[in-house]
Amino acid sequence: MTGRLAGKTAIITGASSGMGRVTAELFAAEGAAVALVDIGDEAGEQAAAAITADGGEARYWHLDVSDERRIETVFGEVVSRWGALDILVNCAGVIGPDKPTHEVTEAEFDALFAVDVKGVFFCTKHAVRHMIGNRRGSIVNFSSIYGLIGNDEFTTYHVAKGAVTMQTRQDAATYGRYGIRVNSVHPGTVRTPLVDGIAAEYPGGLPAYEEMMTANQSLRRLGLPIDVAYGVLYLASDEAGWVTGVNLPLDGGYTAR
DSSP states (O other): OOOOOOOEEEEETTTTTTTHHOOOOOOHHOOOOOEEEEEHHHHHHHHHHHHHTEEEEEEEEOOOTOOOHHHHHHHHHHHHSSSSOOOEEEEOOOOOOOOOOOGOOOOHHHHHHHHHTTHHHHHHHHHHHHGGGGGGGHHHHHHGGTTTTTTOOHHHHHHHHHHHHHHHHHHHHHGGTTTTTEEEEOSSOOOHHHHHHHHHSTTTTHHHHHHHHHHTTTSOOOBBBHHHHHHHHHHHSSSGOOSSSSSSSTTTTTTOO
């Protein structure tokens, strides 16, 4: 590795598994001190311990991103431990019910927005307070290809990701004067443990599921968490020092067709 994040401190939400965990591992390998935050405590502690065993610097904090007071506390502890906050990756999210608008209850809507929208809002709010004085920072939000286009599934989730897309643009416009960059990544279907479980139950297993899911992609394979993590790494790093307000699809060409 080349140390593309050497000397930087990063907070990654949703870091106990999937794309968040792989991003945390990559960041640590590239020299960042990484705060892994999540509600999956056992997996999060294991992830932080594995990074440390590999020579990286990491610690796990329990954090529900819908709890603003807890966010403020944890972010303060991270800065106290490592001296600054350079990078925030808003990866935590839930997918919610697969229902159209007229079937979604208020409770279902509120529960999903509390994590997927308010979580990004709260974490950004308390991250920029630490970044403004340093006149630098990079925030990378996880949206989705369905924060850019529509389809007929998981309406509430897709509406929430559309909000994250707009939050990215708004904060990029607002905080550039302080040297803070804000961008988003928009993954397509990625082989997380959740997706692998769905594929295993699909008639014909993973090969058939992959063929079906990638039929409208230019690159006919499912994404891997590392494919997304490298996109996040670029946006977080100083290599992207003139990049802000970008909504980057990482989708095998799905949205290009």
